[in-house]
Amino acid sequence: xxxxxxxxxxxxxxxxxxxxxxxxxxxxxxxxxxxxxxxxxxxxxxxxxxxxxxxxxxxxxxxxxxxxxxxxxxxxxxxxxxxxxxxxxxxxxxxxxxxxxxxxxxxxxxxxxxxxxxxxxxxxxxxxxxxxxxxxxxxxxxxxxxxxxxxxxxxxxxxxxxxxxxxxxxxxxxxxxxxxxxxxxxxxxxxxx
Amino acid sequence: xxxxxxxxxxxxxxxxxxxxxxxxxxxxxxxxxxxxxxxxxxxxxxxxxxxxxxxxxxxxxxxxxxxxxxxxxxxxxxxxxxxxxxxxxxxxxxxxxxxxxxxxxxxxxxxxxxxxxxxxxxxxxxxxxxxxxxxxxxxxxxxxxxxxxxxxxxxxxxxxxxxxxxxxxxxxxxxxxxxxxxxxxxxxxxxxxxxxxxxxxxxxxxxxxxxxxxxxxxxxxxxxxxxxxxxxxxxxxxxxxxxxxxxxxxxx
Numbered sequence: 107x108x109x110x111x112x113x114x115x116x117x118x119x120x121x122x123x124x125x126x127x128x129x130x131x132x133x134x135x136x137x138x139x140x141x142x143x144x145x146x147x148x149x150x151x152x153x154x155x156x157x158x159x160x161x162x163x164x165x166x167x168x169x170x171x172x173x174x175x176x177x178x179x180x181x182x183x184x185x186x187x188x189x190x191x192x193x194x195x196x197x198x199x200x201x202x203x204x205x206x207x208x209x210x211x212x213x214x215x216x217x218x219x220x221x222x223x224x225x226x227x228x229x230x231x232x233x234x235x236x237x238x239x240x241x242x243x244x245x246x247x248x249x250x251x252x253x254x255x256x257x258x259x260x261x262x263x264x265x266x267x268x269x270x271x272x273x274x275x276x277x278x279x280x281x282x283x284x285x286x287x288x289x290x291x292x293x294x295x296x297x298x299x
Numbered sequence: 300x301x302x303x304x305x306x307x308x309x310x311x312x313x314x315x316x317x318x319x320x321x322x323x324x325x326x327x328x329x330x331x332x333x334x335x336x337x338x339x340x341x342x343x344x345x346x347x348x349x350x351x352x353x354x355x356x357x358x359x360x361x362x363x364x365x366x367x368x369x370x371x372x373x374x375x376x377x378x379x380x381x382x383x384x385x386x387x388x389x390x391x392x393x394x395x396x397x398x399x400x401x402x403x404x405x406x407x408x409x410x411x412x413x414x415x416x417x418x419x420x421x422x423x424x425x426x427x428x429x430x431x432x433x434x435x436x437x438x439x440x441x442x443x444x445x446x447x448x449x450x451x452x453x454x455x456x457x458x459x460x461x462x463x464x465x466x467x468x469x470x471x472x473x474x475x476x477x478x479x480x481x482x483x484x485x486x487x488x489x490x491x492x493x494x495x496x497x498x499x500x501x502x503x504x505x506x507x508x509x510x511x512x513x514x515x516x517x518x519x520x521x522x523x524x525x526x527x528x529x530x531x532x533x534x535x536x537x538x539x540x541x542x543x544x545x546x547x548x549x550x551x
Contacts, residue, residue: 132378136370143366149348152356165362166446172366173373173444180378187341191348198347202316241353259317260350266312267319278308285311292346 125182128189132179139176146190147172150197157201157263167204171197198260205263244294252287255280310336314343364450368464369443371475372436372514439516442471449550455479455528456544463526465549472549474515474526479507479544482530489531490515491539492524493546503535504528524549 124145130138150171155164175193182192245253251273258269270280306329312318313326330336442448445466452462459478466472474490482488488504501517517526527543 132375134375136367139370140367143363147358147362147366148355149351151358151362152354153351155356156354162446165359168358169362169366169369169444172362173369176366176370176375177373178376180376187345188348190352191341191345194348194351195344198351199316206319237349238353238355241349256315256350259312259315260347261354264317265319266317269317281308281312284315284317285308288311288314288343288346291349292342295346295349297342297345297349 122188124189125184128175128179128182128192129184131176132182139179142175142189142193143172146175146193149190149194153194153197154201156261157198158204163204164201167200168197171200174200202263206265240295244291247294248287248290249283251275251279252283252290255283256287256291259284307333307336310339311343314340314347361450365443365448365464368450368462369440372439372443372473374436438471439473439514442466442469442473442516445469451547451550453545453547461526461528461545461547463547463549465520467520467522467551470520471516471518472520472526474501474504474517475512476504476507476528477511479504479512481507485533486530487533487535488512488528488544489535489539490517491527491529491543492517492520493527494521494524498527498539500535500537501526520549 124142127138127141127145131142147168151164151168154167154171155161158164158167171193174196178196182189186192245257248256254273255266255269258264258272259266262269264272266280266284267277269284270277273280275283306326309318309322309326313323313330318326330340443464445468447468448464448466450462450464452460454460455476457480459476459480461474461476461479464473476488479488490501490504492499492501499519502515504512504515506512525546525548527539527546529539529541529543531540
């Protein structure tokens with residue numbers, strides 16, 4: 107599944123490699139785009155699938171996102187974060203767009219009934235990759251409320267008021283737990299930005 | 300003051316796309332004037348990216364074929380010169396935004412429209428004119444991005460390879476080739492839709508550049524159609540006059 111499966115050090119190296127490839131893509135280099143595709147398709151598809159669940163819909167959205175990466179590569183600014191973060195931000199946003207679109211609303215209702223599943227699945231789906239292991243360890247270092255808030259919002263695709271409702275917790279509390287949790291997660295992962 | 304603290308606290312939810320409409324717009328306006336918030340959002344986005352990496356899953360192999368094929372016919376957006384310039388702060392809210400200041404989802408309904416948006420309709424909306432070449436490219440891109448798009452490739456009897464992407468739902472196909480021998484000036488490659496006992500002309504291949512021919516779009520593809528290519532006099536003919544150099548069965 108590629109370079110993102112590596113430990114923090116090589117991961118960082120492949121990160122900047124991805125940055126360089128993406129800058130070539132911005133100039134229309136299709137060969138460089140193949141490299142970008144091979145590094146990003148797994149995380150992009152996996153993330154979207156995590157949020158949307160439905161494989162066919164996930165594939166469709168992943169295709170849109172990867173083409174958007176091709177199309178808008180010139181908008182990537184390495185001074186503002188890594189190429190991976192840029193692309194995965196797009197991927198998550200497109201998945202959320204889909205989730206919040208009207209057509210998904212009905213299905214959504216059904217799913218909110220089984221929110222607990224979302225929480226459990228996160229732990230389970232985390233594969234035996236080093237990166238995933240690292241993320242899992244850091245997630246475990248959060249308080250339960252922080253962890254649930256973050257995973258429901260990010261992997262579950264819920265808005266924070268929905269998260270508050272699901273966890274039966276005050277809106278303001280969820281808001282701060284998400285922020286505090288992300289801060290702790292960021293420091294634990296040693297994310298550079 | 301209290302209001303601003305409230306806004307600050309939304310940085311986490313914002314980075315996880317967990318804000319809805321009005322609140323997100325408000326936070327984005329705030330972001331533009333708050334470098335500290337922007338830094339924080341950036342760190343959170345990098346953290347979220349790590350969460351995404353941990354969720355990586357193998358996509359179906361056909362996704363790669365499709366995406367790579369689509370890049371051949373998808374025009375790239377130009378760099379956002381204004382944003383990189385010093386006058387950035389003066390840009391109108393909602394018009395020019397950085398990737399970290401996400402655009403609200405287009406209020407489009409179906410998946411098809413969303414796909415079209417991803418392929419460049421958004422870009423076109425900001426242009427004054429929609430010229431016919433671009434329109435054709437979009438039509439091609441729509442076929443390539445169709446959820447039911449299938450790809451097939453075949454060698455020809457004279458060398459080179461032909462590639463077809465077909466969408467049954469759109470009843471359209473996109474045809475390209477690589478490595479076909481150059482023809483004398485009075486000849487041309489013509490594309491055909493071959494039904495049972497019939498051959499419908501489906502366009503002329505443009506002269507190759509760099510060994511490849513630009514994509515040709517054919518509409519009205521029927522269930523039983525195959526695709527063929529013959530060598531014909533310049534201008535093409537209404538029915539084939541030579542033996543096809545390739546006949547491809549379209550993927551179901």
